[in-house]
Amino acid sequence: MADLTSPLASQWPEELIARAARIRLIALDVDGIMSDGKLYFSANGDELKGFNILDGLGLKQLMAAGITVAVITGRRSPLTEKRMNDLGIPHLMQGREDKKVALQELVRTMDIAPEEIAYMGDDLPDLPALRFAGLGITVPNSYWLVRQHADYCTSVAGGNGAVREACDLILTAQNKLDAALAPYVEPEG
DSSP, X not given: OOXXXXXXXXXXXXXXXXXXXXXXXXXXXXXXXXXXXXXXXXXXXXXXXXXOHHHHHHHHHHHHTTOEEEEEOSSOOHHHHXXXXXXXXXXXXXXXXXXXXXXXXXHHHHTOOGGGXXXXXXXXXXXXXXXXXXXXXXXTTSOHHHHHHOSEEOSSOTTTTHHHHHHHHHHHHTTOHHHHHHHHHSOOO
């Protein structure tokens, strides 16, 4: 099988690849990262939220490769809970305004060092957690100060496959992307 990751690896700086190679946990915000950041409500007041299917498969590939996934969000939403349950994400922390404290609580139970954490967020409540993590990731539609402090800004906006791009970065850096893609590109026989 051909090396599928080489074109991807060349798009990222070596220092970014080195940081991503150490990641054992990725923690994500929801609104603006896993969704487009807009809140939709029906006429009855029901909340609607869209999640990108590309992101979901990327997170499953990360978990299958041994990377722990966590979601830390300031809001409480049954839709978020359903989506995270559907994906099998083991750590969901909702209603957590201080995301750095939530992240620190989580990593203490897992015995993970800050340089082994990636955090992906888009707004000011995410900034302390993003700065605490060894790899801070954001999206182009994030708040300017978050982009200024992030180690990496994805090429696509939140809710449009940005999480998948971060997953590919980590899997590529750890030489695990080819194995994750192999079932889809194996020759038919």
